Amino acid sequence: MGTLYIVPTPIGNLEDITLRALRVLREASLIAAEDTRTTRVLLQRYDIPTPLTSYHEHNKRMKLDTIFDALARGDVALVSDAGTPGISDPGYELIEEAIRRGVRVEPLPGANAAITALVASGLPTEGFVFLGFLPKKDKARREALASVAGEPRTLILYESPNRLTDTLETVLAVLGDRAVCVARELTKIYEEFQRGRASDVLAHYTEHPPRGEIVLLIGGAKPEETEVWDEARVLAALRERLNAGEPLSSAAKATAASAGWDRKTVYALGVRLKDSEN
Numbered sequence: 001m002g003t004l005y006i007v008p009t010p011i012g013n014l015e016d017i018t019l020r021a022l023r024v025l026r027e028a029s030l031i032a033a034e035d036t037r038t039t040r041v042l043l044q045r046y047d048i049p050t051p052l053t054s055y056h057e058h059n060k061r062m063k064l065d066t067i068f069d070a071l072a073r074g075d076v077a078l079v080s081d082a083g084t085p086g087i088s089d090p091g092y093e094l095i096e097e098a099i100r101r102g103v104r105v106e107p108l109p110g111a112n113a114a115i116t117a118l119v120a121s122g123l124p125t126e127g128f129v130f131l132g133f134l135p136k137k138d139k140a141r142r143e144a145l146a147s148v149a150g151e152p153r154t155l156i157l158y159e160s161p162n163r164l165t166d167t168l169e170t171v172l173a174v175l176g177d178r179a180v181c182v183a184r185e186l187t188k189i190y191e192e193f194q195r196g197r198a199s200d201v202l203a204h205y206t207e208h209p210p211r212g213e214i215v216l217l218i219g220g221a222k223p224e225e226t227e228v229w230d231e232a233r234v235l236a237a238l239r240e241r242l243n244a245g246e247p248l249s250s251a252a253k254a255t256a257a258s259a260g261w262d263r264k265t266v267y268a269l270g271v272r273l274k275d276s277e278n
């Protein structure tokens with residue numbers, strides 16, 4: 001039985017691949033790639049003739065037989081389009097199944113956008129929470145951020161350029177004017193870091209709509225931000241959300257998470273608030 005190698009590939013600059021990764025890709029009997037066209041560019045650059053098969057979100061179950069047949073005969077290298085397989089990319093199910101079947105799994109260290117962005121962000125690195133991509137729908141995105149409102153560690157998100165300003169607005173509304181960093185186009189020609197308060201970075205990207213690939217990092221909650229709010233502050237936050245048209249149930253849930261209050265109590269306050277304003 002061969003070994004399943006997890007092989008990170010560059011996130012932009014094609015030089016960001018290790019000597020070991022190139023050797024493993026060359027010596028494997030098969031490379032399982034998220035997109036064979038993308039991986040072929042890398043293989044051509046390094047003159048690697050190893051056969052490729054696709055392994056992506058939509059065929060990952062069907063492809064298990066092909067990959068385990070190849071593993072019965074030799075080593076298989078798993079790669080995604082960019083960075084580390086399994087991190088917001090296909091890989092997890094294959095790796096889980098390989099472990100279940102007793103196949104040796106060897107990970108190679110290498111490129112990853114989240115860690116690359118974190119170390120240059122200027123935000124605390126001793127602990128962090130990686131959230132991957134937030135849900136696309138506004139309400140779900142708001143709730144996902146509200147659920148980490150009290151988290152003291154640095155938050156790391158993957159974000160698309162056309163949703164960045166919406167997400168920064170949600171950060172402002174749900175988490176407050178935190179220190180943030182937008183790391184854009186890492187390792188590429190137009191690499192850029194925008195560091196500052198959420199409101200400043202939002203103003204920048206409202207004026208200069210971003211393009212390319214983005215990691216958004218958000219400073220964790222400070223102890224005073226995790227303090228329990230007083231009633232006046234809870235009412236003000238609720239009023240703002242309700243006036244913006246948010247339904248009471250989600251406004252109460254998000255406010256309770258930020259305020260350190262019980263959701264039912266906030267909901268009851270919201271009912272009173274609505275009654276008093278009708």
Ligand code: SAM
Pocket residue numbers: 011012080082083084085086087088089111112113114157158159160183184185186187188213214215
């Ligand atoms: N597996 C990859 C990794 O290890 O980082 C992540 C794959 S995920 C599908 C792609 C997302 O990662 C992009 O939408 C962006 O948020 C982030 N990303 C990837 N490359 C990047 C880069 N060069 N600069 C900034 N963000 C990047």
